[in-house]
Amino acid sequence: MIAGKRIILGITGGIAAYKGAALCSKLAQAGADVHVMMTESAAKFITPLTLQTLSRNPVLIDTFDERDPAVVTHIHQADHADLIVVAPATANSIAKLANGMADDMLSTTLLAATCPILIAPAMNVHMYEHPAVVENMERLAARGAMFVEPGTGQLACGYVAKGRLAEPEDIVAAIGTWFAGNGILQGKRVLVTAGGTIERLDPVRFLTNDSSGKMGFAVAEAAKRMGADVTLVAGRSSETPPAGIKVIRTASAADMLDAVMREFPDTDIVVKAAAVADYRPATVHEQKVKKTGEKLVLELERTTDILAALGERKTHQLLVGFAAETENVERYALDKLKRKNCDLIVANDVSKEGVGFNGDTNAVDVYGPEGLVSSLPLMSKRETASRLMELITDRLSSRGGDRS
Incomplete structure (x- = not known):
């Protein structure tokens, strides 16, 4: 899938720049037309x-080293x-790209690019976890940039921690996966739900849950990257929707139900990642409920x-x-799969550190009628989403992918 592709390899000024030689060599051996851009620090x-x-x-x-008068090189x-x-x-380099700076050949070219961008960070673990760096990466991801997560190992500073550049073969594999998946869902319609729902008690109070919507938004982004026509039905979430995706904002479980049912008939794949309330207040008060005693008893009804x-x-x-559980994950997941007539259930144990609501990482087990299909270890939610969409696409292909 890499052969014949024109790839710009940008190498910036970190000690891991030496791995750029191996990466360049592997891409060239795979048949890519590789054009290297380096920062002065990388050199x-x-x-x-x-x-x-x-x-x-x-x-x-050098941006000003124009060798061909017929073209502007970075453009x-x-x-x-x-x-x-x-x-x-x-x-x-991540900060410069996130903030639109263009002061050398690489950053100027990145700012002019309309093709996909794959970023492989490498830095000290404290730098990688700094809020400014995290925010910059999230901003870039929201614009459609893809990331290859750094590994954990011996860093140049002496620490053994996360921040080590992914191995060249892993980066090449990610590139190959992207090219293989690009357009694979062309012509397919994917419906994704994300975020939590809000069930009103009165004008100033509501019942909700801890869902941030990050997992669902990442799934929508991955499906879009594969060429699908994606509709995202989003409940309560502060996430920025991926570019090029139709977004329907909803509040309550009833709102989400209406939106999903309108879109459902013409949809090929539905990924229901939203955390929808199971119950809502039986009575929604028009005015704020006042304190009347030491206890308040609410009557709830099923959504x-x-x-x-x-x-x-279907x-x-x-x-x-999706099934967020705190115990007996496999049993509850398989039961949910059967009771709700699903093709796949993505289950996670939200009691584990780094898994589930609000965070940027997840670890999931995917179940089908035959049992465990795949177990995905702790990784970023965007990487989890990409792996999930690959599994979903394989499942769609295995049954023909057509409408019956």
């Missing part, structure tokens, strides 16, 4: 001649690239089970549900 770690020899193309560093490069890979991406309703009505759709 202090590894020589441009090395990358030129491996890529068999001139290495670009020409940006217009003709199929993918830009920044590896290693330092905290500085409509959206996943079960979809399971009853015809050609591939239906994927």
Whole structure:
């Protein structure tokens, strides 16, 4: 899938720049047309001649080093690239890209690019976890940038922690996966639900849950990246919707039910990642409820089970549900799969550290009628979403992918 692709490899100034040579070599061996851009700092770690020899193309560093008068180099490069890979991406280079700075060949080209961008961060663990760096990466991800998560290992500073550049073969694998998945869902309609619901008690109070919507938003982003026509039905969430996706905002479980049912008939894949309230106040007060004693007893009534309703009505759709559990995960997941007529259930134990609501990571087990399909270890929710969409696409393909 990489052969014949024009890839810009951006190497920035971190000690991991030496791995850029191996990455460049592997991409060239895979048949890619590799064009290397280095920052001046990167050239202090590894020589441009090395990358030129491996890529068999001139290495670009200086924006003003215009060698072909017929073109403006950074615009020409940006217009003709199929993918830009920044590896290693330092905290500085990530900040520049997130804030639209363009003061060298690489950052100027990135700002002019319309092709996908894959970023492989590498830095000290405290830098990687700094709120400013986290915010910059989230901003870039919201704009559609893809990330290859750094690994855990010996860092140049002496720490053994997260921040080590992903191995070149892992980055090449991620590139291959992206090219393989790009367009694989072209012509398919995917419906994703995300976030929590709000069930009103009175004008100033409501019942809700801890769902941030991050997992559902990541799934929508992954489906869009595969070429699908994506509709995201979003409940309570502060997440920024991925670009190019139709978003329907809802509040209550009833609102979400109505929106989902309108979209459902023409949908091919439904991924119901939203955390929908099981109960709502039986009475919604028009005015604020005042304190009347030491205790307040609320009467709650069941909401409509959206996943079960979809399971009853599905015809050609591939239906994927989520199950957030704190015990007996497999038993509850398989029971939910059967009762609600799902094709797959994505289950996680939200009592474990780093798993579930609000965080940026997740670890899930995916179940089908045959039992455990895949167990995905702790990783970013965006990576989890990509892996999930690959499983979902395989499942769709295995049954023909057509409407019956």
